[in-house]
Each structure stands twice: as structure tokens, then as C-alpha cells.
Amino acid sequence: MRIGCVLVLTGLTVPSGAGALDAPADVVAFAGAARHHIGERVTLDHCHLVYANEDEITCIGLSPQDADGTVRAAGKLLIRVAAAETRGRTRALAMCAGGGLGEDCEVSVSGEVFDASRSFGLGEAQLMGLREATICWPD
Template sequence: MRIPALLPFLLTALPSPAEVMAMEAHIAAVEFAVAADPLIGKRVTLDDCHLVFATESEATCLGLAPEAADNTAPPLRRVLVRLADAGGVRAGRLCEGGALDDACHVSVSGVVEDQSGAFGLGERAMLGLREGTIHWPD
């Protein structure tokens, strides 16, 4: 049997990107710091991520908790995402100003990693994503 004859079958047997995203663990960006520790090395999707800064290779995702009933400031969490593709170009163009509008409200998939060594934090964990892909709302 020749490989080219199997190619159409193999391509239809592979899951679509949407199916792969559905199989990953989903974490609200604001909960990432407390929920991601047991997921180091696993692929996850951050939901409710507001992009506020990006370069071609990295993006900063903000997670905001719902506003408290007593009008105190909601908790804010940052997640550094090292991008796998040039998705940061669009993010940099649309989201550089830091506005928390719908255009920059995205989901981001990537592999959870401890980035503390890159920042000289030693024993203190700083979790982020590598091989990140931005899932735009459009």
C-alpha cells in the first residue's frame, strides 16, 4: 500500500482545530495562577483573556474577576504567553493601548510552563504559556 493513497483518509481522521481546543482543559484567565500548577507541561486554553500588550513572539493576557458587590476593584491576574506564530502582530496592532474592549477579548491556547527561571525568581513559581495561539472572536 502506498502512503499517498492513505493521505486523504489520514487528513479526514485528524481532529479539526476547534475539536482539539474543545479537548483541552479550559481555565478562566483570572484563575490561571491558582489552577494551572498541576497542569505544567499540558496544553490548556485560557478563556476571558484581555490582550493588553504584544510583540511578534509574546503577549500579555489580563484576567479580570467580576466586580465585587461592594464596588472594590476586581482581582486582576497577568499571564505571559510566548506565541508559536505571528499572532502577536495583530494583537500589537489592535490591543497595544490596553483597552479592555471586545476586539481584544480572546481565548489563548498553549502549554503551561514555569517561567520563573527566565525572570530570576528562583523558587517562586511564575506560570505562563509557551507555544501560544490566539483565538480571535471573529
């Protein structure tokens, strides 16, 4: 199953524009630069899905553990799952509706980068997200 998912996600990262990312990026590394990739299709690894609902899911990137073992959220993106992605959405709703950061909800996500700020009445580029997203579960 994982091989098939990798092949699908690899095909989704084929550049559709001059600046599209060719390889998967880590959520933490990408979150700060996301505003420079609006309209591009990207694949992000190490996305911890939390607060899943029918309309959207939050993707949290985690920083490495501090010396005392504390793990901190270091990047956040809003995920709007593609309408055809019912299986991934259903699984996220069942497993990732709460705010837990367990390994069960760590996935790769592919989608088009967009500025979600206006949906929440915020100024531009304060809340970035992926729309028409596809979730690739690790198993």
C-alpha cells in the same frame, strides 16, 4: 470564523498527558493552579491581551465587578505565541500593545503551560505562562 476556531481549539485540548485539561478554563480560575499543570496543553477563555510585543503578550483575567463597578485583575499569565501564529501575533500587536482592558482584546488562548519565572530571574512558579500559544479571536 468562530466555529472554525472552536473546532481548532477543541482539537488542541485533547489530553497529551495524564493530567491535561479536557475543556477550556477561565483565566482567573486557572492562574492560581497553573503551576500544577506545567507541561500540559490547555485552552483559556476570557484572556485580555495587554502589553503585546514581538516576543510575548500578557494575558490578564478579570474578576467580576465590585458593587461600585470596579473591575480588578485577578490572574496574569505570560503568553509566548507560536512562531507559526503570525496572524494572531500581528493582530495582538496592532490592537493590544497598550494596557487597556477593552473587549477588543478579549480572546481564548491555547498553549503549553510553563514556568516563566526563570526568564525574569524570579524563583520558581511566580510567573506562569503558555508557550507555543495560539490565539482565537472572537470574530
